[in-house]
Amino acid sequence: MFVRLPDIGGGTITITVDGTEVKARAGDSVAAALAAGGRVSYRTTPVSGSRRGAYCAMGACFECLVTIDGTPNQQACVVRVSPGMQVSTQRGARAL
């Protein structure tokens, strides 16, 4: 379970994850916001269907892919949250 460090500031903003409002802090990556909200796996792979979430959390592994504001396969760990951002989780490969 992830807990925020007490000394990190930043205003609170609201994003939407699969239609549910989630509080995040300005400056959070999407992956950090998801983890702080208790979500650690939010994708299934196109090949085996197994569950995935942020693994490297630094832009290398591409395990944390989510759909952001309608664009699929975004790396949650390298995109910062912004007010009103619509995040949706992915099952399998993106549609064409």
Add this chain to the structure above:
Amino acid sequence: MTHDVDTAIVGGGLVGAAIAFGLRGLGRRLAVLDEGDNAFRAARGNFGLIWVQGKGQDLAAYGAWTQSSARAWPELARELLSLTGIDVALAQPGGIHVCLTQDELDARVERLRAMLAQEGFERYDVDILDRSALAQRLPGLGPDVVGGTYCALDGHCNPLRLLRAMHTALAYSDVRYLPDAPVRTLEHRDDGFAIQTARGALRARQVVLAAGLGNARLAPMVGLHTPVVPNQGQLIALERVRPFLPLPLETIRQTDDGTVLVGDAQADRGCDDAVSTGVLSAMAARAIQVFPALRDVRMVRAWAALRVMTPDGHPIYAQSPSCPGAFVATCHSGVTLAAAHAYLLAPALTGAPLPPSMAPFTDRRFDVRQAA
């Protein structure tokens, strides 16, 4: 002299590996001499089609040979799976060549008709599809596509898994695999060949040159003539998407994992395997014309690879007249022809003359042309 092996295969790409695969288990001592990871290796860069339509223009035997390989492919995929557990993702649902202008389509149809009309051509069916027939088979087809051609014999596989499966099968048998051992010299002795590699010497009763572009340098050492030159192609891998393409096109295919691949371009620019943005842009633009929805699919990576091209584009299979027991096998269709190389070519490399069916592929056809 005493021989270290009966047959040395020079080259560990798809041609050499397929020949070694076909020769293993026949009681011969085999070695595969390979270069290292920095080799120009078509086997690691190719598109993965098993492609028949259009093959055989100007050389009817090439059409028959390609068909025989396509027919033998299911057995090859089954055997590799049972030996190694590696599924090479063979699918042969037919394939389509799309045309974006009426001129393109007319020219293609004319070429195919001339090919099929050749004397002695082992016929295969190629259907000419107009736009509406094509759109039925290809959901999401762009409005610029005017038509195309379909051949039921075409298909595709995962070429990287194919190479790995071949090498895994060789490792399970008693084939000696020597990487990082480029061949420097070949010398014909009374009853065999002395081979100098970067990692030492080897004596072999027979030698099979399957070294791709390297054959141009090696073949003359044993009385063969293999004037192959590099011909560059470029490939783009896109994101994985849900299955949308039920069969491969000649320049766009979707792998069993969902990756979309775009492969195209032919350029004679020597041993240059760097991509160029101009070519990639043109390929991407054309792919988007064929399937407009690809506009929003991101490119993941791109690479170039070098085809091994003979002057007429057809394979060379030959035994040296002056150094019996030295063979050359080279082509630009290592995937398509893998099954033929394993099951038909390899058993013919015995030291007896090659069977008459292989005669059209002799290297001496280029001598004749030069003399004329």
